[in-house]
Amino acid sequence: MADERTALATPLANDSGSTASSTRLKLEHVSHHFGTNSVLDDITLDIAPGEVVALVGPSGCGKSTLLNILGGLIRPSKGRVLMQGEARPDCLNPLTYVFQDFALLPWRTVEGNISLVLEDKIHDDIARCERIGEMLRLIGLQDFANAYPKQLSGGMRQRVGIARALAVRPACLFMDEPLSALDAQTRTLLLEELATLIARAAITTVYVTHNLNEALRLAHRIVLLSRRPGRIKTIIPIESSIDKRREGDANLVSAEKRLWSMIRDEASAADKELDDAR
Amino acid sequence: MRGEGQVPFRAASFSPRHRPWSGAATLAVFLLAWQIGSSIGAIPDLFLPSPFAVARALWRHALSGDLWTNLLASLLRLAVGWTLGTVIGISVGIAVGMFTLLRSPALALVSALFPIPKIALVPLFIIWFGIGEGSKYATLAIGVFFPTVISTYSGLDNVQRNLVTMGQSFNLSDWSIVRKIMLPGALPSVLAGFRITISVAIILLVAAEMIGADSGIGAFILAAGNLYRTDDLIAGVVILSLLGLTLSALLTRIEQAAFAWR
Numbered sequence: 001m002a003d004e005r006t007a008l009a010t011p012l013a014n015d016s017g018s019t020a021s022s023t024r025l026k027l028e029h030v031s032h033h034f035g036t037n038s039v040l041d042d043i044t045l046d047i048a049p050g051e052v053v054a055l056v057g058p059s060g061c062g063k064s065t066l067l068n069i070l071g072g073l074i075r076p077s078k079g080r081v082l083m084q085g086e087a088r089p090d091c092l093n094p095l096t097y098v099f100q101d102f103a104l105l106p107w108r109t110v111e112g113n114i115s116l117v118l119e120d121k122i123h124d125d126i127a128r129c130e131r132i133g134e135m136l137r138l139i140g141l142q143d144f145a146n147a148y149p150k151q152l153s154g155g156m157r158q159r160v161g162i163a164r165a166l167a168v169r170p171a172c173l174f175m176d177e178p179l180s181a182l183d184a185q186t187r188t189l190l191l192e193e194l195a196t197l198i199a200r201a202a203i204t205t206v207y208v209t210h211n212l213n214e215a216l217r218l219a220h221r222i223v224l225l226s227r228r229p230g231r232i233k234t235i236i237p238i239e240s241s242i243d244k245r246r247e248g249d250a251n252l253v254s255a256e257k258r259l260w261s262m263i264r265d266e267a268s269a270a271d272k273e274l275d276d277a278r
Numbered sequence: 279m280r281g282e283g284q285v286p287f288r289a290a291s292f293s294p295r296h297r298p299w300s301g302a303a304t305l306a307v308f309l310l311a312w313q314i315g316s317s318i319g320a321i322p323d324l325f326l327p328s329p330f331a332v333a334r335a336l337w338r339h340a341l342s343g344d345l346w347t348n349l350l351a352s353l354l355r356l357a358v359g360w361t362l363g364t365v366i367g368i369s370v371g372i373a374v375g376m377f378t379l380l381r382s383p384a385l386a387l388v389s390a391l392f393p394i395p396k397i398a399l400v401p402l403f404i405i406w407f408g409i410g411e412g413s414k415y416a417t418l419a420i421g422v423f424f425p426t427v428i429s430t431y432s433g434l435d436n437v438q439r440n441l442v443t444m445g446q447s448f449n450l451s452d453w454s455i456v457r458k459i460m461l462p463g464a465l466p467s468v469l470a471g472f473r474i475t476i477s478v479a480i481i482l483l484v485a486a487e488m489i490g491a492d493s494g495i496g497a498f499i500l501a502a503g504n505l506y507r508t509d510d511l512i513a514g515v516v517i518l519s520l521l522g523l524t525l526s527a528l529l530t531r532i533e534q535a536a537f538a539w540r
Contacts, residue, residue, distance in 0.1 A: 071447060073443060073446070073447060093447075093448050093449050097444070097447045099440065099444060101440060103441055105459065107462050116445075116458060119454070120450055148539040150540070
């Protein structure tokens with residue numbers, strides 16, 4: 001029991017005692033096009049160590065493309081991404097994703113899915129099991145270690161996705177609409193958990209969403225993209241600390257209204273666009 | 279549309295269900311009708327022997343032992359030929375599924391050679407590999423090879439790209455991605471291919487044994503046919519059918535064990 005408490009209290013502490021990520025990300029004049037379709041246009045952005053940035057914009061504005069460029073999954077047509085700062089010594093995969101569709105291997109159990117990303121790096125079976133156990137406790141999945149993904153609800157599946165991402169002690173965390181495949185109730189619950197985790201982990205995080213509520217709940221800064229080709233329209237800093245924010249806070253609600261008024265025309269126009277970019 | 283009444287249920291039918299007992303019952307009724315037809319003389323014995331006569335022939339050959347000799351010879355050919363074709367087919371299928379360089383050349387060859395009826399090539403195989411076991415193994419292996427290549431590479435093609443991207447995003451080695459994501463993802467398609475290749479192998483086995491063999495179920499059937507021993511002929515065919523059923527049931531078991539996660 002005591003053992004479990006310490007694990008929960010310092011889930012992501014490294015040997016030096018500091019939990020904060022010291023990795024800075026810089027996007028320099030990044031543009032991208034698929035074929036003749038320009039998706040992103042001259043994006044320059046500096047993401048501070050430990051900062052949580054939400055990328056928000058109408059559908060098709062290139063948010064996900066930008067996220068994949070950030071983590072090296074798409075080569076940008078122009079510009080570059082820089083990563084600065086030493087990663088923690090125990091970091092196994094500096095740039096780590098949480099996927100919208102979970103991307104779990106259906107033939108592996110919960111435990112096996114987390115194990116997958118550790119097997120290449122932690123060869124000691126006992127150490128690996130300990131790490132898996134720590135993650136399962138962190139995310140409340142202890143009782144589901146041997147369940148297959150198809151047996152889990154969407155919320156549980158995404159918990160596995162999050163546990164898998166945190167298991168490698170990432171320097172930067174990229175979340176691509178992690179809650180959008182979930183129903184509204186699960187989404188609200190998991191959003192709170194995610195906010196707590198993110199606030200505590202202090203990992204440099206980029207969170208893509210079209211949900212303003214999520215962005216306001218989780219981010220230090222909201223980066224608003226225009227519709228295709230995506231350009232940075234405005235950047236809105238949110239002052240209050242993440243773990244103190246609550247659903248329905250008056251200033252969050254008014255900020256959401258303000259944001260929505262800024263993007264509703266674009267969102268409506270984007271909705272009526274013919275979609276040949278996909 | 280006047281008046282009132284209970285709303286009728288309209289979403290019936292179009293959802294066939296599986297009823298194993300009715301399948302077995304169908305076979306039983308079929309055999310019974312056949313036997314009755316023979317017993318009352320509606321079906322002449324030389325034209326089509328009765329199920330009872332076929333059973334008697336089976337029993338006779340089981341007792342004399344030549345049923346087992348022939349079955350064993352056929353099973354050995356089936357095992358060696360099928361395994362050979364499957365191993366090579368899976369290897370080539372993986373190469374086609376993984377490497378751009380090999381894909382188009384290998385697929386061109388497969389497309390050109392797959393439609394050739396292998397039976398037509400048996401005499402050639404006898405010239406190449408001898409009248410002995412070599413030509414039988416080769417016939418089966420080549421027949422099995424092409425469908426296996428196709429089921430393997432299309433299985434690999436259908437592995438969800440997002441799982442591969444996930445593996446890459448976690449910096450898994452290429453070898454890990456192949457072993458832990460691509461191959462398990464392709465396995466359902468490969469096993470579905472086994473269903474086809476087992477039938478193909480049985481068909482080719484009989485053909486090869488009819489052209490140049492003195493043992494095996496195919497040779498047994500051919501000899502029976504030459505002597506107009508239709509009861510023996512049907513007995514051999516029954517053995518083939520049972521062989522196919524048994525192997526298919528075995529495969530179902532393997533699939534159930536391998537795909538507990540589905």
